[in-house]
Amino acid sequence: xxxxxxxxxxxxxxxxxxxxxxxxxxxxxxxxxxxxxxxxxxxxxxxxxxxxxxxxxxxxxxxxxxxxxxxxxxxxxxxxxxxxxxxxxxxxxxxxxxxxxxxxxxxxxxxxxxxxxxxxxxxxxxxxxxxxxxxxxxxxxxxxxxxxxxxxxxxxxxxxxxxxxxxxxxxxxxxxxxxxxxxxxxxxxxxxxxxxxxxxxxxxxxxxxxxxxxxxxxxxxxxxxxxxxxxxxxxxxxxxxxxxxxxxxxxxxxxxxxxxxxxxxxxxxxxxxxxxxxxxxxxxxxxxxxxxxxxxxxxxxxxxxxxxxxxxxxxxxxxx
Numbered sequence: 001x002x003x004x005x006x007x008x009x010x011x012x013x014x015x016x017x018x019x020x021x022x023x024x025x026x027x028x029x030x031x032x033x034x035x036x037x038x039x040x041x042x043x044x045x046x047x048x049x050x051x052x053x054x055x056x057x058x059x060x061x062x063x064x065x066x067x068x069x070x071x072x073x074x075x076x077x078x079x080x081x082x083x084x085x086x087x088x089x090x091x092x093x094x095x096x097x098x099x100x101x102x103x104x105x106x107x108x109x110x111x112x113x114x115x116x117x118x119x120x121x122x123x124x125x126x127x128x129x130x131x132x133x134x135x136x137x138x139x140x141x142x143x144x145x146x147x148x149x150x151x152x153x154x155x156x157x158x159x160x161x162x163x164x165x166x167x168x169x170x171x172x173x174x175x176x177x178x179x180x181x182x183x184x185x186x187x188x189x190x191x192x193x194x195x196x197x198x199x200x201x202x203x204x205x206x207x208x209x210x211x212x213x214x215x216x217x218x219x220x221x222x223x224x225x226x227x228x229x230x231x232x233x234x235x236x237x238x239x240x241x242x243x244x245x246x247x248x249x250x251x252x253x254x255x256x257x258x259x260x261x262x263x264x265x266x267x268x269x270x271x272x273x274x275x276x277x278x279x280x281x282x283x284x285x286x287x288x289x290x291x292x293x294x295x296x297x298x299x300x301x302x303x304x305x306x307x308x309x310x311x312x313x314x315x316x317x318x319x320x
Contacts, residue, residue, distance in 0.1 A: 023054035024236045026229075029066040029075035030057045032167055032265060034186040035103045035111060035221050038280055039079040040260040042247035051239040061166050063138035070097050076229035077240065080221045082140030084306055087298045091311040095227025100241045100320040101248065104217030104279035104290070107204030111278050112136070112144060112220065113189050114205060115198035116181045117174055122201055125152035125209070131180040134165045134173055143306035144206055144220065145183035151209035171197045187267040190275045194268070210300055211293055217279055219294040230318070241282075241320040248280045284319035291317075 030036055039057070042048050048055055058075065060066050063085045069075035071093070081097060089096045105111035114133075116122045122131075125148065135145045142164055146156055156162055162183075165173055170188050173179055175197040182198065192198035202208075206218035223244060230237045251257045261272035281290070294313045301307040 021052070023049065023052045024233070024239075025054045025056055026236065026240055027074065027076045028055045028057045029069045029078045029081075030059050031061075031063065031066060031078075031080050032059060033080060033111070033188075034261060034265065034267075034275070035080035035278055036265070037251060037257070037260060037277065038101070038223065038244055038247040040264045041250055041257045042243045044260055044263070045247065045250065045257075047243040047246040047250075048240070051243040053236065053240050053243060055240075061137065063140055067096070070226045073226070073228070075226070076233075077223070077225050079223050081224060082138060082221050083219055083294065083297065084140035084143055084301045085138065086222070086224070086316055087301065087311050087313070088139070088307045090316045091307060091309040094315070095231075097224045098227055098230055098316050098318045099222035099224040099283060100237075100318050101224075101244055101280065101282050102219040102222035102286070102294070102317075104219050104281055105204065106207035106217055107202075107214055108276065109217070109279040110189075110203045110276040111186050112141075112183065112206060112218075113185075113203035114148070114181055114183055114201040115174070115189055115192065116201050117177070117179070118196060118199050120180065120199065120201075122181070125149060125202060125205070126154065128152075128181055128201075129154060129159045131160045132178070133160050133162050133181045133183060134170065134179045135162050135183045136170075136185050137164045137166055139306055140220075140301075141183065141185075143301055143304055144210070147300055147304060148183075148205040148209045171195060174198050187261060187265055187271065187275060190271050191267065194271060206297065207293075211296055216293050217281075217290060218297055219281070219290065220297065224316075224318075238320055245282055248282060251277065251280060282319075283317045286317070 207216040261267040
């Protein structure tokens with residue numbers, strides 16, 4: 001009996017050790033916007049923990065800093081990198097960042113938008129002629145703002161000035177009267193509107209004015225891994241992506257996931273309950289039209305000189 005107990009104990013021990021194994025750490029670069037929602041849902045709901053993943057999140061103020069962190073190895077994953085930043089770096093350094101999930105946005109799935117100061121007479125983008133405009137930070141956001149305004153017939157320098165500002169400064173900058181308008185993101189736009197610092201001029205402007213269809217989805221940001229990380233730790237990447245996918249599904253079906261906008265993104269609870277969300281989409285769910293819209297968005301950035309060389313978006317999309 002004693003020998004049998006010892007034998008059973010020795011057979012069980014590998015499973016005990018396996019279940020007690022420390023979670024795999026992943027260094028994650030985050031950017032404070034509503035598009036980080038799946039990350040925080042996966043974190044707070046225990047989806048990462050269930051997958052044996054221990055994310056180590058570091059907020060970075062601009063998307064170029066996220067790219068720099070991925071290149072240097074200071075970050076292995078990113079929560080919501082601007083697509084144009086990914087296209088630009090991948091055109092020069094293949095596999096720097098590979099998206100496994102992307103965020104669709106338009107007037108319904110609201111993220112980027114133009115707002116104006118309260119009482120403004122502007123009713124359309126063309127009315128921003130002569131305006132001082134602030135923009136969400138980074139070359140990708142600045143390029144999108146210029147592209148939309150160009151489609152509305154306005155040229156920088158001649159018709160308006162554009163200055164990038166960190167997201168945390170947008171509400172204050174508009175309240176101060178320094179700017180007439182802003183190209184900003186959620187949840188800042190909704191927070192600023194409720195605070196009386198801004199009024200919405202038009203949302204979903206990339207889809208409507210750059211892609212040419214109000215119902216198009218502009219996949220302007222996404223979650224991904226550095227190619228180096230994906231190659232060296234494929235199982236960890238797969239489990240991380242699976243946890244992310246659980247979060248995306250929870251967001252689609254469970255309205256209480258919006259509470260994360262309050263706890264982690266300083267969004268008032270009453271706003272978090274009603275504000276529109278992006279169409280969080282796993283790469284494996286993309287349709288042919290989705291991929292075509294994403295390619296057009298990148299091609300337009302190439303024409304603007306924001307992305308230096310043409311690149312097929314499939315080169316930095318990975319279905320995990």
